[in-house]
Amino acid sequence: MIEAMKDQIPAINSRFSGLSSKLIITIIGVIMLVEIVIYLPSLASFRTTWLEDRLRVGIVAARVLDAVPDVMALPRELTDRLxxxxxxxAIVYRREGQSQLIELTEPVTPERAVTADLRQRDLPSQIAGALDTLLAGPGRTLRIVGEGDMNESLLELLMPEEPLRREMIDYSRSIVLVSLGIAAVTAFALYMLVSTLFIDPVLRLTANMLAFRKAPENGALILNPSLRRDEIGILERELAAMESELFAMLRQRRHLADLGLAVAKINHDLRNTLTAAQLLSDQVATLDDPKVQRLAPRLVMTLDKAIGFAQSVLDYGREAAKPPQFTPIPLRALVEDAGFEARVTNNPLIAFDNLVPEDFQIVGDAGQIGRLLVNLLKNAREALETVPGEGQDRLISVTAEAQAENAVISVIDNGPGLPPRARENLFVAFEGSVRSGGTGLGLAIAREIAEAHGGRLELGETATGTRFDITLPLQQTIA
Known part of the structure; x- marks a missing residue:
């Protein structure tokens, strides 16, 4: 199954693409860096050995000079051979304050000369000398200086540098070829090991995620995790669990969507039936029968609740998830409009205080924020209407203040408050209703609007009644 999924995504199926190629390049690069670190001391050692070999030949020539009496001169053929x-x-031999020179029959006058002092044994000097020789052009003369085989003796050799440079280039070429071979073999071995342990499982996970994304309702695409106990194994098991949950959630939502469509149709017909029953109840309420006059208000109220419930369900089902259109909003005027729509403004039973400052502005979608406020004010009004008795001080107030980078809008009432059962599912549709016969959709929709604006809706703390706090960012992107 995984192989079939890989065939659908050839870009990931390639072994030498993506992470694989990066891994190979990284391994080869690290090995080459290590080889470079090893190469420089090795090249310096090669140059030092080459110079010491030439110096030893010069020491042999110096011994010959020592063996010849001072009154005799070496034959020219012997000096040239040495x-x-x-x-x-040329060879210069210095001992006890005296110097002896051996040079070719036709002496060479050097144009450019560079000194290689073998008395300096520190590695940085040797590396610097090796790089200087390797990078220098042809035509230079090398002056080799070293100690002789006798106390306080000094030997100098003058020779062309080009032979040394050619041999160093050949040596470097051999080192590069050997390094590339080692890097290739090591990279291949490490790649096969890492590929088996990491790359192949990652390719499998990637292929599975892409395939499952295209068909999340196909249960056959749910990953079958391995028995690994490392991080890859944990990732496989977590991905398999997530895909299983997503598969079940999508299937449940599809069933709920189908059920919701059926309920919407039934609800629509039920609303029409209830409306007809309401018309009949209005006619019955006009009869003079005392029993009818006593029961008719209850019947009308029950039908009103049923119609309101049906209408709320239909409105929630037709709710479209439109992104907010952010514009500057004068909040005080928006609260006034929301209070009028929620029937708390000029309500003879309820006092309404709009405590929002005149110049207070927020940035958001005026229509959606207005709907949020209407839902909260309507809930507050309905809660206060359940307070028994007449002449009670029923108050709804709205405040707003800036806190750091947020605007906090509070809707407060002095009603009976929320029972503990209602607090548990306060923002859950069809479960968070406080009053009997309610749908609980108002708070669910209000919370969705707040979250769509990058904010939140929370139940605040208050001594009496109920308080809801709306937190919205003060700065938003205005389209």
């Missing part, structure tokens, strides 16, 4: 064996143009 110089040719050392590859030098």
């Amino acid at each position: 110089l040719l064996s050392a590859g030098a143009d």
